[in-house]
């Protein structure tokens with residue numbers, strides 16, 4: 001497939017696109033004329049069945065550089081499609097007509113940089129809320145001055161929620177940003193004519209902290225703190241993807257001991273996050289004993305993490321080049337034993353849930369996501385795997401030595417809430433299995449190798465508990481950040497979430513929300 | 526479905542003995558740094574490792590303003606003369622005067638939680654409060670969805686620009702007397718997001734804070750301590766003023 005890709009592109013677009021194989025056999029860069037962009041991206045996405053990872057916009061001194069990153073397919077390749085234009089030319093053709101997964105990415109680029117994407121059906125009012133900011137605030141531009149933006153603040157006075165349903169008697173039920181008990185801040189517009197949710201529009205970015213802007217011109221070690229802390233329920237996975245990007249730029253090798261321990265910790269985090277997700281699902285169906293049982297397991301895992309690393313969310317373990325501190329083997333063994341015990345509890349819980357008909361009634365055939373929808377939206381993680389999209393970066397684009405591990409990628413066919421729950425349980429089993437192997441094979445030696453910084457850019461990736469996370473990093477030769485772009489799994493999953501909730505009754509909404517395990521801080525950044 | 530009942534009973538009691546007795550289980554807290562006595566050069570090395578400007582030098586002692594700590598562990602893991610570390614969890618402070626919560630209902634307090642842009646971990650620790658391990662209902666604390674019923678406003682996160690108005694509206698919708706408990710370093714000083722133009726850098730700029738709970742995130746026990754302090758059932762600590770302890774064990 002790899003060779004095929006280059007040949008086919010040369011044949012189809014001999015003058016418009018140039019495909020080169022850079023950095024290893026699996027990474028392709030295609031420089032593409034703007035007129036051909038949509039067609040070529042569509043071909044990669046639909047015909048070649050690649051997945052869309054992210055769109056990286058960079059403002060170079062004289063030109064815009066856009067990088068559409070695709071991955072996967074039969075050959076497990078990375079394909080970077082590059083398009084550029086002079087700085088004065090701020091319009092690009094939109095690719096969403098064929099690559100639906102890029103929808104929100106283009107909206108983000110429009111909001112952050114002021115680029116327009118010709119042919120995109122709906123730009124504006126995305127990250128920067130129109131009822132909070134005036135037009136023409138472009139925070140990611142180099143010349144952006146927050147003082148001016150704040151001083152001349154002029155929100156749109158006539159902002160109205162986006163409405164689709166125009167039926168007589170239709171109304172919009174707004175929910176949030178503050179709603180329910182202890183929930184993340186997000187706003188939902190639920191359109192209805194009565195019992196069912198007919199259209200659903202999430203309004204995200206209440207929690208937008210502009211971490212990509214914040215990272216600019218900061219040393220790489222400092223930005224690691226941000227990478228860990230912007231969505232800290234999965235801090236380790238994000239920190240790991242970030243560290244791998246920095247290491248890739250600088251050509252740094254991670255000592256084998258650190259690589260194995262990174263995997264151990266990443267799986268511990270997955271286990272904990274999945275236990276939390278299971279707890280939320282049980283709670284959303286008001287099955288109190290099960291919710292308490294899962295809650296006990298979650299806290300057990302938080303304590304195991306805290307005892308092992310000092311921190312319940314694994315902060316302060318990662319460092320570019322390895323780990324900040326070594327973990328004694330005995331402590332790791334203890335953590336593993338604890339995790340195995342926890343897994344037994346989870347298995348008991350699963351067995352009980354399986355025979356609780358009132359619980360199953362609320363999950364089965366609820367929040368359906370068809371396989372085609374999952375691929376079109378580029379859904380990620382357990383949500384995609386429950387819709388028969390058994391994709392996993394640990395398997396297809398292994399990092400940190402995952403290629404040496406034996407594990408399965410669980411998947412289900414139905415794409416409903418129950419399928420997602422089963423995937424979560426199955427993944428917990430696999431995580432413990434990987435942790436066991438990590439400790440069996442862990443070598444001795446140091447856990448960190450320092451390295452000199454180099455100018456350059458690279459993508460770091462990891463399979464976070466909620467799905468694939470991508471961190472694009474550009475460094476200067478002093479090790480300061482030029483550009484940092486994060487695409488976390490919940491960004492894609494929020495995009496597709498509406499497809500699951502539409503045409504369901506209101507009372508199922510909390511259950512569907514819980515079964516998607518969405519993180520707002522991951523999407524908002 | 527009866528198996529759930531038996532299963533629930535068989536699980537037994539998991540709940541922490543805190544606040545009656547200290548909690549001794551491992552992994553319930555990330556701990557906090559303590560100041561120590563160092564000479565000027567050593568102290569400078571320690572201060573330079575900390576990305577959050579926690580340490581300062583005063584009369585030959587290094588003092589730690591733990592309200593700023595973001596738990597990166599660099600002071601303990603890479604500084605040549607590491608900071609001392611304390612595995613405590615009673616961290617809540619009262620920045621202003623003694624508030625004296627004048628309410629007849631000290632033992633039945635409704636809490637409204639607002640996420641003003643947190644990273645998810647503070648909120649996850651708040652979620653644990655209803656977990657059997659912590660079960661705040663036994664202490665008379667209840668999380669309520671609506672501000673109208675709330676006595677205490679619990680805020681997490683650095684207060685993003687987009688959440689600022691919502692936060693004020695929630696506060697205004699609460700009946701008096703009311704208290705604000707700011708949970709986590711981001712709510713206290715913005716944490717790693719402090720410099721962002723899209724964040725207020727803490728709750729203080731928007732609302733008056735009555736009780737501060739440091740930590741990134743503060744563990745559930747620290748949040749419980751914060752709530753007990755808010756209702757006058759526990760004394761606050763006076764950490765910034767007593768950062769120096771001689772002795773103590775280094776890592």
Ligand code: SF4
Nearest residue numbers: 575594595597598600
């Ligand atoms: S843990 Fe990090 S932030 Fe906290 S005092 Fe130490 S160096 Fe500073």
